[in-house]
Amino acid sequence: MKHAAVLGTGSSMPKRVLTNADLEQMVETSDEWITSRTGIQTRRIAGEGEQTHLLAARAAEKALLMAKISAEEIDLIVVATITPHKIMPSCACFVQSEIGATKAFAFDLNAACSGFLYGLDLADKYILNRPDMKILLIGAENLSARVNWKDRNTCILFGDGAGACVLSSKKDGAGIIDSNLFSDGTLWQLLHMDSPQSLNPDLVEEIIDDSYILMSGKDVFKHAVRAMEDAIKGLLKRHGLSTSDIALMIPHQANIRILNKLVNRLGMPQENVYINVDRYGNTSAASIPIAIDEANRQGKINKGDLLLFCSFGGGFTWGSLLMQW
Ligand code: COA
Secondary structure, three states, X not given: OOOOEEEEEEEEOOOEEEEHHHHHOOOOOOHHHHHHHHOXXXXXXXXXXOOHHHHHHHHHHHHHHHHOOOHHHOOEEEEEOOOOOOOOOOHHHHHHHHHOOOOOEEEEEOOHHHHHHHHHHHHHHHHHHOOOOOEEEEEEEEHHHHXXXXXXXXXXXXXXXXXXXEEEOOOOOOEEEEEEEEEXXXXXXXXXXXXXXXXXXXXXXXXXXXXXXXXXXXHHHHHHHHHHHHHHHHHHHHOOOOHHHOOEEEEOOOOHHHHHHHHHHXXXXXXXXXXXXXHHOEOHHHHHHHHHHHHHHOOOOOOOOEEXXXXXXXXXXXXXXXXXX
Protein backbone atom coordinates (compact mmCIF):
# COMPACT_ATOMS: atom_id res chain seq x y z
CA MET A 1 0.00 0.00 0.00
CA LYS A 2 1.27 3.46 -0.88
CA HIS A 3 0.92 6.20 1.72
CA ALA A 4 1.14 9.99 1.57
CA ALA A 5 4.71 11.23 2.06
CA VAL A 6 6.07 14.76 2.15
CA LEU A 7 7.94 15.88 -0.99
CA GLY A 8 8.41 19.52 0.00
CA THR A 9 7.60 22.02 2.73
CA GLY A 10 7.14 25.79 2.85
CA SER A 11 5.91 28.55 5.14
CA SER A 12 5.12 32.23 4.98
CA MET A 13 4.86 34.58 7.94
CA PRO A 14 3.59 38.18 8.00
CA LYS A 15 6.27 40.81 8.38
CA ARG A 16 4.81 42.64 11.39
CA VAL A 17 5.96 41.37 14.79
CA LEU A 18 3.76 42.10 17.82
CA THR A 19 5.67 41.80 21.10
CA ASN A 20 4.43 41.40 24.64
CA ALA A 21 5.67 44.94 25.26
CA ASP A 22 3.36 46.11 22.44
CA LEU A 23 0.46 44.27 24.12
CA GLU A 24 1.24 46.04 27.43
CA GLN A 25 0.24 49.25 25.61
CA MET A 26 -3.05 47.75 24.38
CA VAL A 27 -4.52 45.86 27.37
CA GLU A 28 -3.79 45.50 31.08
CA THR A 29 -1.15 42.81 30.95
CA SER A 30 2.58 42.32 31.34
CA ASP A 31 5.38 40.55 29.53
CA GLU A 32 5.96 38.54 32.72
CA TRP A 33 2.30 37.35 32.88
CA ILE A 34 2.17 36.37 29.21
CA THR A 35 5.55 34.63 29.18
CA SER A 36 4.98 32.69 32.39
CA ARG A 37 1.40 31.60 31.49
CA THR A 38 1.87 30.88 27.78
CA GLY A 39 5.53 30.93 26.76
CA ILE A 40 4.62 33.35 23.96
CA GLN A 41 6.92 36.32 23.38
CA THR A 42 6.03 37.49 19.88
CA ARG A 43 3.41 36.76 17.24
CA ARG A 44 3.06 37.85 13.59
CA ILE A 45 0.19 40.07 12.45
CA ALA A 46 -0.98 40.09 8.82
CA GLY A 47 -1.15 43.40 6.97
CA GLU A 48 -1.75 44.57 3.41
CA GLY A 49 -1.00 41.80 0.89
CA GLU A 50 -0.90 39.18 3.64
CA GLN A 51 -4.49 37.92 3.73
CA THR A 52 -4.98 34.20 4.40
CA HIS A 53 -4.96 33.12 0.74
CA LEU A 54 -1.84 35.16 -0.05
CA LEU A 55 0.14 33.77 2.91
CA ALA A 56 -1.11 30.32 1.85
CA ALA A 57 0.00 30.85 -1.76
CA ARG A 58 3.48 32.03 -0.74
CA ALA A 59 3.93 29.00 1.56
CA ALA A 60 2.70 26.72 -1.25
CA GLU A 61 5.18 28.17 -3.77
CA LYS A 62 8.08 27.43 -1.42
CA ALA A 63 6.86 23.86 -0.84
CA LEU A 64 6.51 23.31 -4.62
CA LEU A 65 10.02 24.63 -5.19
CA MET A 66 11.46 22.22 -2.63
CA ALA A 67 9.44 19.33 -4.08
CA LYS A 68 10.59 20.26 -7.62
CA ILE A 69 7.00 20.08 -8.79
CA SER A 70 5.20 22.70 -10.84
CA ALA A 71 1.83 24.11 -9.80
CA GLU A 72 0.31 22.62 -12.97
CA GLU A 73 1.15 19.11 -11.73
CA ILE A 74 -0.94 19.47 -8.53
CA ASP A 75 -4.16 17.40 -8.53
CA LEU A 76 -5.71 18.63 -5.29
CA ILE A 77 -5.38 21.68 -3.03
CA VAL A 78 -6.75 21.54 0.52
CA VAL A 79 -6.49 24.55 2.82
CA ALA A 80 -7.12 23.97 6.51
CA THR A 81 -8.34 27.28 7.93
CA ILE A 82 -10.91 28.90 10.21
CA THR A 83 -10.10 32.39 8.95
CA PRO A 84 -10.48 32.45 5.15
CA HIS A 85 -10.74 36.01 3.83
CA LYS A 86 -14.00 34.96 2.13
CA ILE A 87 -16.46 32.21 3.03
CA MET A 88 -17.04 31.63 -0.70
CA PRO A 89 -15.12 30.87 -2.83
CA SER A 90 -12.85 28.79 -0.66
CA CYS A 91 -9.35 29.89 0.29
CA ALA A 92 -8.11 26.85 -1.67
CA CYS A 93 -9.70 28.17 -4.89
CA PHE A 94 -7.95 31.51 -4.38
CA VAL A 95 -4.64 29.67 -3.87
CA GLN A 96 -5.27 27.67 -7.04
CA SER A 97 -5.73 30.86 -9.02
CA GLU A 98 -2.80 32.64 -7.32
CA ILE A 99 -0.24 29.89 -8.05
CA GLY A 100 -1.70 28.68 -11.37
CA ALA A 101 -2.54 25.11 -10.35
CA THR A 102 -4.78 24.78 -13.37
CA LYS A 103 -5.72 21.09 -13.14
CA ALA A 104 -6.29 20.91 -9.37
CA PHE A 105 -9.62 20.68 -7.61
CA ALA A 106 -9.66 22.69 -4.42
CA PHE A 107 -11.55 23.01 -1.17
CA ASP A 108 -11.18 24.18 2.45
CA LEU A 109 -11.26 22.06 5.59
CA ASN A 110 -12.42 23.38 8.97
CA ALA A 111 -11.26 21.45 12.00
CA ALA A 112 -9.85 24.47 13.86
CA CYS A 113 -6.35 23.82 15.26
CA SER A 114 -6.57 20.15 14.18
CA GLY A 115 -7.21 21.11 10.55
CA PHE A 116 -3.76 20.23 9.25
CA LEU A 117 -3.74 16.85 11.02
CA TYR A 118 -7.17 16.01 9.61
CA GLY A 119 -5.84 17.18 6.22
CA LEU A 120 -2.85 14.83 6.39
CA ASP A 121 -5.22 11.96 7.14
CA LEU A 122 -7.46 12.98 4.22
CA ALA A 123 -4.50 13.26 1.83
CA ASP A 124 -3.36 9.79 2.87
CA LYS A 125 -6.77 8.33 1.94
CA TYR A 126 -6.65 9.96 -1.54
CA ILE A 127 -3.12 8.66 -2.11
CA LEU A 128 -3.98 5.14 -0.95
CA ASN A 129 -6.57 5.16 -3.72
CA ARG A 130 -4.40 6.93 -6.34
CA PRO A 131 -0.69 6.78 -5.40
CA ASP A 132 0.47 9.10 -8.20
CA MET A 133 -1.76 11.94 -7.00
CA LYS A 134 0.04 15.15 -6.02
CA ILE A 135 -1.62 17.05 -3.19
CA LEU A 136 -0.90 20.51 -1.83
CA LEU A 137 -1.99 20.66 1.80
CA ILE A 138 -1.85 24.07 3.47
CA GLY A 139 -2.67 25.41 6.92
CA ALA A 140 -3.25 29.18 6.84
CA GLU A 141 -4.75 31.65 9.29
CA ASN A 142 -5.42 35.34 9.82
CA LEU A 143 -6.57 35.02 13.43
CA SER A 144 -5.62 38.61 14.26
CA ALA A 145 -8.66 39.67 12.22
CA ARG A 146 -10.92 37.66 14.52
CA VAL A 147 -9.38 38.43 17.91
CA ASN A 148 -10.99 40.89 20.30
CA TRP A 149 -8.02 43.19 20.92
CA LYS A 150 -9.74 44.46 24.09
CA ASP A 151 -9.92 40.97 25.64
CA ARG A 152 -6.67 40.23 27.44
CA ASN A 153 -7.77 36.62 28.02
CA THR A 154 -7.48 35.82 24.32
CA CYS A 155 -5.66 38.57 22.38
CA ILE A 156 -2.26 37.61 23.76
CA LEU A 157 -2.49 34.05 22.43
CA PHE A 158 -2.99 34.14 18.69
CA GLY A 159 -1.00 34.99 15.57
CA ASP A 160 -1.09 34.73 11.76
CA GLY A 161 0.86 32.65 9.25
CA ALA A 162 0.80 29.77 6.78
CA GLY A 163 2.59 26.48 6.19
CA ALA A 164 2.34 23.98 3.34
CA CYS A 165 3.34 20.45 2.36
CA VAL A 166 3.38 18.81 -1.07
CA LEU A 167 2.32 15.18 -0.63
CA SER A 168 2.46 12.11 -2.85
CA SER A 169 3.58 8.51 -2.50
CA LYS A 170 7.30 7.65 -2.42
CA LYS A 171 9.10 4.43 -3.32
CA ASP A 172 11.33 4.40 -0.20
CA GLY A 173 8.66 3.44 2.34
CA ALA A 174 8.26 6.96 3.71
CA GLY A 175 4.79 8.21 4.52
CA ILE A 176 1.91 8.41 6.95
CA ILE A 177 1.63 5.28 9.09
CA ASP A 178 -1.60 5.85 10.97
CA SER A 179 -3.72 8.44 12.74
CA ASN A 180 -5.99 8.62 15.78
CA LEU A 181 -8.50 11.45 15.30
CA PHE A 182 -11.42 12.59 17.46
CA SER A 183 -14.13 15.26 17.80
CA ASP A 184 -16.60 16.19 20.53
CA GLY A 185 -19.17 18.76 19.42
CA THR A 186 -20.92 18.76 22.80
CA LEU A 187 -18.07 20.90 24.17
CA TRP A 188 -18.23 23.57 21.43
CA GLN A 189 -18.97 26.42 23.84
CA LEU A 190 -15.56 26.15 25.49
CA LEU A 191 -13.79 27.47 22.36
CA HIS A 192 -15.71 29.07 19.51
CA MET A 193 -16.13 31.92 17.07
CA ASP A 194 -19.36 32.93 15.34
CA SER A 195 -19.66 33.75 11.66
CA PRO A 196 -19.61 37.55 11.27
CA GLN A 197 -23.40 37.39 10.98
CA SER A 198 -24.93 34.04 11.73
CA LEU A 199 -28.66 34.84 11.61
CA ASN A 200 -30.96 36.28 9.00
CA PRO A 201 -31.13 40.00 9.92
CA ASP A 202 -34.93 39.94 9.46
CA LEU A 203 -35.20 37.42 12.30
CA VAL A 204 -33.29 39.25 15.02
CA GLU A 205 -33.89 42.64 16.59
CA GLU A 206 -30.27 43.44 17.09
CA ILE A 207 -27.23 42.10 15.32
CA ILE A 208 -24.58 41.44 17.93
CA ASP A 209 -21.12 41.20 16.50
CA ASP A 210 -20.05 38.12 18.41
CA SER A 211 -17.53 37.12 15.81
CA TYR A 212 -14.47 37.10 18.03
CA ILE A 213 -12.69 34.05 19.38
CA LEU A 214 -14.27 33.14 22.73
CA MET A 215 -12.62 30.71 25.09
CA SER A 216 -12.83 29.19 28.53
CA GLY A 217 -9.05 29.01 29.01
CA LYS A 218 -8.85 26.72 32.04
CA ASP A 219 -11.28 24.16 30.57
CA VAL A 220 -9.48 24.14 27.23
CA PHE A 221 -6.19 23.65 29.02
CA LYS A 222 -7.41 20.61 30.98
CA HIS A 223 -9.10 18.94 28.02
CA ALA A 224 -6.15 19.62 25.69
CA VAL A 225 -3.56 17.89 27.85
CA ARG A 226 -5.69 14.83 28.61
CA ALA A 227 -7.05 14.44 25.07
CA MET A 228 -3.68 14.68 23.32
CA GLU A 229 -2.08 12.33 25.84
CA ASP A 230 -4.78 9.69 25.24
CA ALA A 231 -4.66 10.13 21.45
CA ILE A 232 -0.87 9.66 21.43
CA LYS A 233 -0.78 6.72 23.84
CA GLY A 234 -3.56 4.95 21.92
CA LEU A 235 -1.77 5.38 18.60
CA LEU A 236 1.63 4.25 19.90
CA LYS A 237 0.07 1.21 21.60
CA ARG A 238 -1.69 0.20 18.38
CA HIS A 239 1.73 -0.01 16.70
CA GLY A 240 3.69 -1.48 19.60
CA LEU A 241 5.76 1.71 19.87
CA SER A 242 6.88 3.89 22.76
CA THR A 243 7.87 7.55 22.91
CA SER A 244 11.54 6.50 22.78
CA ASP A 245 10.94 5.37 19.16
CA ILE A 246 9.95 8.91 18.15
CA ALA A 247 12.72 11.01 16.59
CA LEU A 248 10.71 14.25 16.77
CA MET A 249 7.27 15.24 18.02
CA ILE A 250 5.72 18.23 16.27
CA PRO A 251 2.70 19.31 18.31
CA HIS A 252 0.16 22.04 17.65
CA GLN A 253 1.71 25.14 19.19
CA ALA A 254 -0.91 26.57 21.54
CA ASN A 255 0.81 27.19 24.82
CA ILE A 256 4.12 26.11 26.36
CA ARG A 257 2.45 25.04 29.61
CA ILE A 258 0.11 22.66 27.76
CA LEU A 259 3.10 21.23 25.88
CA ASN A 260 5.31 20.88 28.97
CA LYS A 261 2.56 19.07 30.84
CA LEU A 262 1.92 16.78 27.87
CA VAL A 263 5.61 16.00 27.37
CA ASN A 264 6.04 15.24 31.10
CA ARG A 265 3.08 12.87 31.11
CA LEU A 266 4.43 11.10 28.03
CA GLY A 267 7.89 10.94 29.55
CA MET A 268 9.43 12.35 26.40
CA PRO A 269 12.79 14.13 26.31
CA GLN A 270 12.14 17.85 25.81
CA GLU A 271 14.79 18.03 23.06
CA ASN A 272 12.71 15.64 20.90
CA VAL A 273 9.82 18.12 20.75
CA TYR A 274 9.78 20.98 18.24
CA ILE A 275 8.67 24.29 19.78
CA ASN A 276 8.14 27.69 18.13
CA VAL A 277 5.12 28.96 20.09
CA ASP A 278 7.43 31.54 21.71
CA ARG A 279 7.86 33.29 18.33
CA TYR A 280 4.48 32.82 16.62
CA GLY A 281 1.86 32.19 19.34
CA ASN A 282 -1.08 29.98 18.39
CA THR A 283 -1.61 30.05 14.61
CA SER A 284 -4.34 27.36 14.72
CA ALA A 285 -4.33 25.20 11.56
CA ALA A 286 -1.08 26.81 10.38
CA SER A 287 0.97 25.90 13.43
CA ILE A 288 1.92 22.30 12.56
CA PRO A 289 2.94 22.95 8.92
CA ILE A 290 4.94 26.04 9.91
CA ALA A 291 6.76 23.92 12.51
CA ILE A 292 7.30 21.09 10.00
CA ASP A 293 8.84 23.52 7.51
CA GLU A 294 11.10 25.12 10.11
CA ALA A 295 12.27 21.78 11.52
CA ASN A 296 12.86 20.46 7.99
CA ARG A 297 14.86 23.50 6.86
CA GLN A 298 16.89 23.46 10.10
CA GLY A 299 17.90 19.84 9.35
CA LYS A 300 16.07 18.54 12.44
CA ILE A 301 14.23 15.88 10.40
CA ASN A 302 16.18 13.09 8.71
CA LYS A 303 15.20 10.45 6.18
CA GLY A 304 13.64 7.46 7.94
CA ASP A 305 12.79 9.39 11.14
CA LEU A 306 9.59 8.46 12.93
CA LEU A 307 7.60 11.66 13.49
CA LEU A 308 4.66 12.14 15.83
CA PHE A 309 2.13 14.95 15.40
CA CYS A 310 -0.65 15.95 17.79
CA SER A 311 -3.23 18.70 18.00
CA PHE A 312 -6.20 20.01 19.95
CA GLY A 313 -8.66 22.74 18.99
CA GLY A 314 -12.18 24.15 18.74
CA GLY A 315 -14.95 21.65 18.17
CA PHE A 316 -13.42 20.10 20.19
CA THR A 317 -11.21 18.37 17.64
CA TRP A 318 -8.00 16.52 18.47
CA GLY A 319 -5.77 13.68 17.50
CA SER A 320 -2.35 12.26 16.76
CA LEU A 321 -0.61 11.02 13.62
CA LEU A 322 2.52 8.96 12.94
CA MET A 323 4.67 9.43 9.87
CA GLN A 324 7.93 8.04 8.61
CA TRP A 325 9.96 10.81 6.92
N1 COA B 1 -2.65 39.56 31.55
C1 COA B 1 -2.80 39.68 32.87
N2 COA B 1 -3.78 39.05 33.54
C2 COA B 1 -4.61 38.28 32.85
C3 COA B 1 -4.50 38.11 31.47
C4 COA B 1 -3.47 38.80 30.79
N3 COA B 1 -3.28 38.70 29.48
N4 COA B 1 -5.47 37.29 31.04
C5 COA B 1 -6.17 36.94 32.12
N5 COA B 1 -5.66 37.55 33.21
C6 COA B 1 -6.11 37.46 34.59
C7 COA B 1 -7.53 36.97 34.71
O1 COA B 1 -8.44 38.03 34.51
C8 COA B 1 -7.55 36.44 36.13
O2 COA B 1 -7.68 37.53 36.99
P1 COA B 1 -8.65 37.40 38.29
O3 COA B 1 -8.04 36.28 39.10
O4 COA B 1 -8.52 38.74 38.89
O5 COA B 1 -9.98 37.05 37.74
C9 COA B 1 -6.15 35.88 36.30
O6 COA B 1 -5.34 36.49 35.29
C10 COA B 1 -6.06 34.38 36.16
O7 COA B 1 -6.82 34.03 35.02
P2 COA B 1 -6.97 32.55 34.60
O8 COA B 1 -7.92 32.47 33.44
O9 COA B 1 -7.24 31.73 35.80
O10 COA B 1 -5.49 32.25 34.10
P3 COA B 1 -4.87 30.89 33.67
O11 COA B 1 -3.79 30.52 34.59
O12 COA B 1 -5.89 29.84 33.39
O13 COA B 1 -4.20 31.27 32.28
C11 COA B 1 -4.60 31.02 29.94
C12 COA B 1 -5.00 31.73 31.22
C13 COA B 1 -5.52 31.46 28.83
C14 COA B 1 -3.16 31.41 29.61
C15 COA B 1 -4.68 29.48 30.17
O14 COA B 1 -5.94 29.15 30.71
C16 COA B 1 -4.47 28.71 28.91
O15 COA B 1 -3.40 28.65 28.39
N6 COA B 1 -5.53 28.03 28.37
C17 COA B 1 -5.46 27.33 27.13
C18 COA B 1 -5.64 28.30 26.02
C19 COA B 1 -5.35 27.73 24.67
O16 COA B 1 -4.27 27.26 24.44
N7 COA B 1 -6.33 27.78 23.77
C20 COA B 1 -6.22 27.33 22.44
C21 COA B 1 -6.20 25.87 22.38
S1 COA B 1 -6.13 25.35 20.72
